[in-house]
Amino acid sequence: MKKRIVLLPGDGIGKEVIHSAKDVLQAIAEEYNHSFCFETHEIGGAAIDLYGTPLPETTVDACKQADAVLLGAVGGPKWDNNPSHLRPEKGLLGIRKALDLFANLRPIKGFKNLLHASPLKEEVVSGSDLLIVRELTGGLYFGTPSERRDNGNTVVDTLSYTRKEIERIVDKGFQAAQQRRGHLTSVDKANVLESSKLWREVVEEKKAQYPDVAVEHVLVDAAAMKLITNPTHFDVIVTENLFGDILSDEASVLTGSLGMLPSASLREDGLGLYEPVHGSAPDIAGKGVANPVAMILSAALMLRYSFQLEDEAKVIEDAVQSILDTGFHTGDLQVANGRLVGTAEMTKLIVDYIKSQNASKCIASCYY
Numbered sequence: 001m002k003k004r005i006v007l008l009p010g011d012g013i014g015k016e017v018i019h020s021a022k023d024v025l026q027a028i029a030e031e032y033n034h035s036f037c038f039e040t041h042e043i044g045g046a047a048i049d050l051y052g053t054p055l056p057e058t059t060v061d062a063c064k065q066a067d068a069v070l071l072g073a074v075g076g077p078k079w080d081n082n083p084s085h086l087r088p089e090k091g092l093l094g095i096r097k098a099l100d101l102f103a104n105l106r107p108i109k110g111f112k113n114l115l116h117a118s119p120l121k122e123e124v125v126s127g128s129d130l131l132i133v134r135e136l137t138g139g140l141y142f143g144t145p146s147e148r149r150d151n152g153n154t155v156v157d158t159l160s161y162t163r164k165e166i167e168r169i170v171d172k173g174f175q176a177a178q179q180r181r182g183h184l185t186s187v188d189k190a191n192v193l194e195s196s197k198l199w200r201e202v203v204e205e206k207k208a209q210y211p212d213v214a215v216e217h218v219l220v221d222a223a224a225m226k227l228i229t230n231p232t233h234f235d236v237i238v239t240e241n242l243f244g245d246i247l248s249d250e251a252s253v254l255t256g257s258l259g260m261l262p263s264a265s266l267r268e269d270g271l272g273l274y275e276p277v278h279g280s281a282p283d284i285a286g287k288g289v290a291n292p293v294a295m296i297l298s299a300a301l302m303l304r305y306s307f308q309l310e311d312e313a314k315v316i317e318d319a320v321q322s323i324l325d326t327g328f329h330t331g332d333l334q335v336a337n338g339r340l341v342g343t344a345e346m347t348k349l350i351v352d353y354i355k356s357q358n359a360s361k362c363i364a365s366c367y368y
């Protein structure tokens with residue numbers, strides 16, 4: 001298979017972990033006879049520094065022509081006081097909107113062998129397996145007006161959704177539940193927000209089309225509590241943009257670290273941008289200690305969703321699990337009697353595992 005992949009490293013640890021994803025994909029290409037061609041472009045703070053804008057046209061054009069996009073992370077203190085149109089985060093929101101990536105899938109799976117920050121029993125945490133389907137191109141992030149008035153003393157942000165925007169993401173939630181355990185939790189704030197009332201109406205209307213899915217509505221505050229007190233309750237959560245952002249960082253506690261959570265941002269026709277849930281982590285950037293797993297697992301999602309390479313995606317996921325099982329971990333994770341490694345070492349361990357798996361498959365098939 002021949003594919004063109006655009007890499008958008010961005011800022012901070014984004015620049016570090018994107019190399020890990022590329023190394024892993026190159027190993028997959030070599031071992032499984034694919035041809036992946038990589039092209040790197042700027043976004044976020046790096047693009048502001050070079051081109052005076054967080055999202056250059058050349059970046060948007062390259063992404064539109066690519067078969068898939070991998071993004072590291074954007075942002076950092078260097079640009080924190082910039083005016084809002086010159087914030088790195090504008091580049092991220094801009095590319096999501098320009099590519100119409102309305103469906104953000106954030107799978108969360110408890111890993112065995114990790115010591116969790118959560119007070120829950122190990123078996124509850126490691127047994128958790130849920131998917132957050134986050135609406136990504138609407139809501140408060142994109143509503144207009146969004147401005148300061150009254151000499152800066154009054155602020156306005158607008159939470160706006162059309163019925164169509166809600167319908168398409170709710171469909172994604174139902175479809176994901178059909179492919180998993182058939183349980184959908186729609187998270188809203190329908191006791192207060194008009195947008196959530198319409199959201200709940202749409203879910204109620206849609207459920208007749210998906211009779212094999214059991215649906216419940218949970219208010220976002222209660223959902224936040226349940227997510228870490230009873231995580232195995234959840235299968236698929238579908239929710240609007242800001243709620244999904246907050247709940248997914250919270251859910252990362254179940255995996256041991258924010259550095260473990262991948263995501264896929266998808267358009268209706270399957271074009272995808274794949275990015276870790278975490279940010280540019282300025283506190284550890286440049287030290288070679290970032291956990292590359294979220295980025296590497298995002299590359300696995302790319303193989304699965306954009307290229308339909310399920311076996312190759314699975315090999316990457318198995319490699320990550322196996323290396324963690326062996327006790328290797330980056331500094332953000334705690335493992336009993338584990339062995340602390342940096343970004344490059346962790347990447348190499350995963351790459352070597354992928355190569356060894358394929359080698360043993362070849363030996364087995366020659367032998368029999």
Ligand SMILES: NC(=O)c1ccc[n+]([C@@H]2O[C@H](COP(=O)([O-])OP(=O)(O)OC[C@H]3O[C@@H](n4cnc5c(N)ncnc54)[C@H](O)[C@@H]3O)[C@@H](O)[C@H]2O)c1
Binds near residue numbers: 278
């Ligand atoms: N998708 C994105 O590009 C994205 C997402 C979130 C935040 N941001 C931006 O990143 C900047 C920093 O934000 P923040 O500090 O609130 O969030 P963050 O996700 O960058 O970091 C939060 C904490 O998690 C740790 N962490 C995150 N990823 C890690 C990894 N892979 N390995 C080890 N530790 C990891 C960090 O060291 C930090 O202590 C801000 O400018 C923010 O806007 C970008």
Ligand SMILES: CC(C)[C@H](C(=O)O)[C@@H](O)C(=O)O
Binds near residue numbers: 089092093245277279
């Ligand atoms: C950086 C920020 C704009 C972004 C978001 O809120 O979508 C991030 O937190 C994420 O989760 O991808």
Ligand SMILES: [Mg+2]
Binds near residue numbers: 245246249277
């Ligand atoms: Mg976030």
